[in-house]
Amino acid sequence: MPEGHVIHRLAAGLTDAFAGRPVAVTSPQGRFPAAALLDGSTLTSVEALGKHLFLTFDPAALVHVHLGLIGRFHLGPSGPVQAAATLRLRLDDGVRVAELRGPQTCELLSEEGRRGLQATLGPDPLRADADPETGWRRVSRSPRPIASLLLDQRVAAGVGNIYRAEVLFRQRLNPAMPGSSVSRRTWLRVWSDLVTLMAEGVRTGRIDTVRPEHAPEATGRAPRQDRHGGEVYVYRRAGLPCLVCGRPVRSERAEGRTLYWCPRCQRLR
DNA sequence: GATCTATGTAGAT
DNA sequence: TCTACCTAGATCG
Numbered sequence: 539m540p541e542g543h544v545i546h547r548l549a550a551g552l553t554d555a556f557a558g559r560p561v562a563v564t565s566p567q568g569r570f571p572a573a574a575l576l577d578g579s580t581l582t583s584v585e586a587l588g589k590h591l592f593l594t595f596d597p598a599a600l601v602h603v604h605l606g607l608i609g610r611f612h613l614g615p616s617g618p619v620q621a622a623a624t625l626r627l628r629l630d631d632g633v634r635v636a637e638l639r640g641p642q643t644c645e646l647l648s649e650e651g652r653r654g655l656q657a658t659l660g661p662d663p664l665r666a667d668a669d670p671e672t673g674w675r676r677v678s679r680s681p682r683p684i685a686s687l688l689l690d691q692r693v694a695a696g697v698g699n700i701y702r703a704e705v706l707f708r709q710r711l712n713p714a715m716p717g718s719s720v721s722r723r724t725w726l727r728v729w730s731d732l733v734t735l736m737a738e739g740v741r742t743g744r745i746d747t748v749r750p751e752h753a754p755e756a757t758g759r760a761p762r763q764d765r766h767g768g769e770v771y772v773y774r775r776a777g778l779p780c781l782v783c784g785r786p787v788r789s790e791r792a793e794g795r796t797l798y799w800c801p802r803c804q805r806l807r
Numbered sequence: 808g809a810t811c812t813a814t815g816t817a818g819a820t
Numbered sequence: 821t822c823t824a825c826c827t828a829g830a831t832c833g
Binding site for chain 3 (some may be wrong): 634
Binding site for chain 1 (some may be wrong): 813814815816817
């Protein structure tokens with residue numbers, strides 16, 4: 539489930555498990571040869587920025603991980619290596635292990651490389667240092683639809699397809715509305731909702747966006763049928779009745795991603 | 808067991 | 821706009 543909340547949870551989990559401790563670093567599948575250089579060094583900190591994860595080691599080294607669509611980083615008790623052919627990176631302190639499989643990126647990064655990457659990312663709703671005005675400048679100057687802008691990591695780093703669909707629904711925004719038509723006040727409402735929803739996602743490890751008054755048990759409407767790990771209004775609910783108005787949720791493929799919305803609750807105004 | 812699909816992104820066309 | 825990446829859970833038969 540690699541939206542930003544997952545990466546922040548991972549950073550916290552890895553920090554809890556390993557920070558300040560020397561770790562055995564290996565790449566059982568061999569596709570991260572730099573593991574040998576890091577082996578035995580101390581993991582000093584783990585930080586999340588949007589969907590990117592940064593592991594800092596002492597002696598000085600920085601590992602950059604991006605899970606992509608299918609990557610997994612699993613934490614568990616120490617034990618023998620299993621399924622080595624897919625195991626890109628393994629951290630082991632003798633008590634706990636962290637195992638990375640299928641990432642889009644796992645690389646050593648220089649400080650300069652990190653700065654360059656950071657420059658491509660907008661504010662992260664899960665970070666205290668985030669400035670929503672940076673995202674607003676990009677939104678307000680763009681003719682692109684707000685649905686497209688929300689997936690742009692320069693607008694809001696860490697937002698993925700689920701949070702996009704859900705925040706647009708919760709704010710009753712039509713996905714096609716051009717960024718330049720979105721008022722600053724509306725953008726700040728969207729931002730504030732993302733901060734709330736994503737922080738809750740970090741806390742629980744799930745994406746739950748349905749307000750109590752719209753929960754199926756409160757309204758008697760059919761519950762979500764897709765098991766992706768949380769209760770949502772529109773994501774992957776195409777054809778099912780909207781939890782608020784009962785109209786069928788619509789979906790459309792755009793820019794390679796599926797967008798979900800309620801044609802009634804999210805009318806273009 | 809085979810097949811399908813996905814919460815993402817880069818690079819080719 | 822399309823495809824590759826290449827894991828794993830859900831679904832199909």
